[in-house]
Amino acid sequence: MISIKRDFYAYLDEMSVITILLPFSYHEGLSSLFFIMIGDQNKPLFIKEKMVLEESIKYICVLPHTVDFGQTYWIIDEHHNQTDLQIGAVIRTSEFDTLFFYNGQDLGVTYQPHYSMVKLWAPTATGVKLKLTSPNGQQEIIEMLREEKGIWKVTEDKDLEGYKYTFLVCVNLRWREAVDPYAVAVTANGAEGVIVNLEKTRTPKPVLPPFEHPVDAIIYETHIRDLTIHPKSGVKHKGKYIGACELKTFSDETGKTGLDYLKELGITHIEFLPVNDFEGVNELGDYSDYNWGYNPLHFNAPEGSYATNPSDPYSRIMELKQLIHSVQQQGIRVILDVVYNHVYNREASSFEKIVPGYYFRHDEFGMPSNGTGVGNDIASERLMVRKFILDSVHFWTQEYDIDGLRFDLMGILDVETMNSIRKLTDQIDPTFLLIGEGWELNTPLLAEKKATIKNQAQLPRIAQFNDQFRDVIKGSTFSLSVKGYAMGGNGNLAQTKMVIAGSISLNEKEKGIFLEPGQSVNYLESHDNHTMWDKFNKIVNGDSEEVLRKYHRLATTILLLSQGIPFLHSGQEFFRTKSGIGNSYNSPDGINQLDWERKQKFIQDVEFIKGVIELRKSHQAFRLRTTSQIRSHLEWLPLKEPLLGYRLKGVKGYGEWSEIIVIFNPLNSCETVQLAPDGLWQMLLNHEKVGRTAFKQLEKNSITIEPISAIVIGKLR
Incomplete structure (x- = not known):
């Protein structure tokens, strides 16, 4: 490294503009002449503006002509001292881009x-x-x-x-x-890139069952380690890629676990929390470290702590591919959670070391922006940043045969980048799922350019996590005492109807959140914040565990019978708890692990949710694909509040039943609903049983709904 003592500073801030800072300690910050040394000649700079700052005087100078990047230039002042011309804000100009x-x-x-x-x-x-x-x-x-x-x-x-x-x-x-930002293999803990022959790691992608539309998906989110680390998971390679794809895993205390269990549950997609190389876990450690993985280090290389041999660069690649293909062999598609919105440590990142200041957004004062809350925001709107993201998406899609991506803090990214990703993945697989967190975040990007829920009209085939669905049905995520509809909360029933109906506008008077149901990812809990069970326990008012189970099961039933894309947090079906911890990103396994014994304890509830999944999949009326279809077929019933019910009419073309009625009762009391005498109705779901096949015929034109439960009835003609 060239050692230089800088008495004053010069920065190229535009293609032909240099900013010079003279500290007051240097000739009182005064100078009337500046030159740029080009070859063996000194060319004068024109001083356009002069400003007095707190500790220096700032000179804005105009170059006689543009400089050649890749060369070192020297700025000389009237005192015959010199300083190097540093690359400044010019790299954030459109001309540079x-x-x-x-x-x-x-x-x-x-x-x-x-x-x-x-x-x-x-x-x-x-x-x-x-x-x-x-x-x-x-x-x-x-x-x-x-x-x-x-x-x-x-x-x-x-x-x-x-x-x-x-x-x-x-x-x-x-x-x-x-380290190479494009590295596809790394050493333990990501210290160096490694050159590998990826051809050695490739195997054919399994043939998957047909998948036609995003609303046909049932997404199940999990974490590689959480899924298998429980002592009685029955998994040999606990916490590892290959452990997550082991079959025939069980124990007497848990029954089926892991991949066998997930296949039996009936989900269509499994979403893994980040699997690219991240900070926060010592890959050569002893499992004392834990992290969700939202500290990205290397975007195109797999995380080593999930590999059986983190020191072997091939181990993590081949074992992750084995996991993905093994899941697909069970007929389940794979979504990866990706974190293109920030890096773990801006200053230490390869991006900042290689092209300082380019890859990240800066505020009006030239300071790194922090809409992500972790100290940096990726500048996805810049051409080579967008290219990196697109190249990375293409790499994961082609090399690892994945079926979808979930974008962490997608609201940091820009609309054009996300639509470019949609176009790219369509060329590979039109059924590829793109979902993301379209939150509004304080980053210096024009509001109309952010990939947010507000701009969903510009993102027609990208689904977004629907926080209104979450908070309306469950209750506020951030105000734990606030009850949602499923707990009998006295909220806005019109809004409740809207989110159940796909969060679209059912008529010209109502304003929906999305244009189409395939844009809405309906969820009640995820890895973030308290689990629904922990929230409900925080606001319990003398209710028994049995009552809390009913509230919880009703909420999940509403989720699975709503229009849009249902998303389940792993363990939600057996009342997952994290001991009341709302942000468990680095909590120990005892907090984050999937408790498979709990699954067996609540096996009746698990079987019920499994049945609701089967019911949803059995009839397309529960997953109508367009706003026009929902408007044509879904009709709300005039029920006594807070009961809510809707009729799916004229839906014979979508499944066995020509009409379906769904009613939700969040009250802790039996409620009777009168039905029109218009045919023979058969029971598909009640407080204790559910399935795709009717199990009871209604004998009169009324139906009693048990406390805190739902009913679904169908009519053949």
Whole structure:
């Protein structure tokens, strides 16, 4: 590294504008002349503006012509001192973005057994070197050559499989070592990239059952470690990728567990919390660390703590692929949770080391913005940031054969990026699911450009987590004492009807949240915040556990019988508890593990939810695909509040039943509802039984609904 003492500072802030800061301690911050050294000539700068700051004087100067990036320039003042011209805010200008946009598909390592090509995008660097370490520990430093669009390249004519590698990058006279942002394999704890032959890890993707529309999905969210770490899970490789796909796992105290259980439950998609390499868990540790995985380190390499051998770069790749394909062999699709909105540590990230200041948003004062709450926001609207995200999505989709993505804090990302992802995945698989958290977050991006629920009209085939559904049915997530509809809360019944009907507008007078039901991910709980069971226990008023179970089961039943995309948190069906902890991102296994003994304790409730899932899947009327279909077929019944009921009429073309009635009773009392004498109705669901086949015929034109329960009846013609 070149050592330089800077008496004053100069920054390239626009293509032809330099900002110079003279501290008061340096000639009282005064100067009337500045020059830029180009070759062996000093060219004068025009001082456009001068401002007095708290500790220095700021000079805005205009360049006689633009500079060539990749070279070091010197600024000289009237006192004959000099300082280097540092890369400043120019990298956040549209001119810079356009000038250095690279559309090639070969960033990172292109491996072949007889040669490897390595490319890095580092347009502001004045030097880049490739640091290679052979499998036997021999190290060499190789100069990389600068090409157009800020690309640095080197080709090695030998087999580099198993070599570790990093980049040495010089920006603003400072050399920093960074791991390749495009690395697909890394060493333990992500210290270095590793060159691997991905061809060795590939196996054919299993053939999956047909899947036609997002509302046909039933998503089940889980965490690799939570799923199997319980002492009595019956899983051999607890907490590992390959443990999550073990079959025939059970114990006498738990019954079926793991993947066998999930297949039997009837879900269509399993969503895994982040599996890309993250901080927060020592991959060589002893399971004393725990983390959900929202601390992204390397976006294209799997996490090593879930691998049987974190020190073997192939282990994590092959075992994650084994998990994905094993799940798909059971007819279940795989969604991965991805975190493209921030990095774990901005300053230490490869992005910041390689192109300082480019990948992250900054506020009006030049400080990193913090809409994510973790200290940095990814600037997805910049061309090479968007490209990185698209390249990463393409990599995971093609290399790991996944079937969907869930975007953490999607509201940080921009509309154009998300729609570009939709277009990309459509080319690979039109049934690919894209879902995300469209929360409004305080990041310096124009409101109309954010991928938020408010802008859902601009994101027609991307589904968003529906927090209104969650809070209307369950009760406020953040005010634990507030009851939702399922607990008999006296909320807005019109809003309750709206979210049950897909959160769309049923007529011109009502305003919906979404344009189409396939945009609404209906959920009651997820990894975040308190589980529903823990919330209900916080507000219990002398109610017995049996009553709480009824409230909980009613809420989940409403979820599964609502229009839109149902989403279940793992263990929700057996009243998952985290001992009252609302943010368990780094809590121990005793808090986060799926308690399979609890599943067996509440097996009757599990069987009931399994039956509701079966009922939903048996008739498409429970999952109408368009707003026009819902408006045509769903009709609300005039019931005594707070009972809610709707009739699905004229739905013979969607399943066995020509008409279906669904009624919810959140009251702790029996309620009787009169039915029109218009045919023979048969029971499909009541307080104790449910299935796709009717189990009872109604003998009169009234029906009694048990306390805190639902009924579903169907008519054949």
